[in-house]
Amino acid sequence: MSINNGTARCEQWQYVCxxxxxxxxxxxxxxxxxxxxxxxxxxxxxxxxxxxxxxSGANVISRGIVxxxxxxxxxxxxxxxxxxSLENGACLDDEAVQLRVWAVxxxxxxxxxxx
Numbered sequence: 001m002s003i004n005n006g007t008a009r010c011e012q013w014q015y016v017c018x019x020x021x022x023x024x025x026x027x028x029x030x031x032x033x034x035x036x037x038x039x040x041x042x043x044x045x046x047x048x049x050x051x052x053x054x055x056s057g058a059n060v061i062s063r064g065i066v067x068x069x070x071x072x073x074x075x076x077x078x079x080x081x082x083x084x085s086l087e088n089g090a091c092l093d094d095e096a097v098q099l100r101v102w103a104v105x106x107x108x109x110x111x112x113x114x115x
Contacts, residue, residue, distance in 0.1 A: 013105070013112040019046065022111065027075065029062040033115035037102060038062035040086055042073050047086040048102035048113050053077045061099065 016030045022041040029051050030037050036051035038061040051059045056079035064075040066086075073086040083092040089099035103114035 011114065013107075014115050016104075016111045016113055019044075019106050019109050019111050022046070025066045027062040027064065027066065029059070030113070032102070032113045035115075037113060038064075038075070039104065039111060039113070040066055040075060042066060042086065044106075045073075046104050046106055046111055047073070048104035049075075049084065049086065049089050049099045050102075052099075053079055053082075054097055054099075055080045055082050 014032055016032065016039055019041060022028050022039060025042055027038050027040040030039050036059045038049050038051040040047045049061060051061045053060050055077060058079060060078050061075060063078045066075050068074060069083060069092055074083045074092055075086060076083045084099050085092060089101040091097035105112055
């Protein structure tokens with residue numbers, strides 16, 4: 001439980017899925033705390049971003065193409081192909097745009113997001 005300007009809100013790690021449910025170098029969509037997230041697995045690393053593509057207005061980031069640009073792990077939106085860093089959510093094609101990044105971890109093979 002954390003206190004924010006005098007109002008309490010519950011913050012905790014929430015189970016999303018088993019890491020094996022996420023294909024290697026791909027993503028899945030998950031609903032966490034009322035928000036659609038895109039969860040990606042690259043090797044044993046897991047990343048979580050908002051699933052909303054600000055360029056197309058659709059929740060499709062989880063269906064994007066995973067790769068890297070100059071060593072930065074990224075996902076390219078399946079609609080207009082803008083690329084976003086998996087590490088910090090920055091759009092690699094338009095520095096004015098950024099996706100929200102969520103804290104994510106794996107515990108005993110379970111993927112959890114902090115919400």
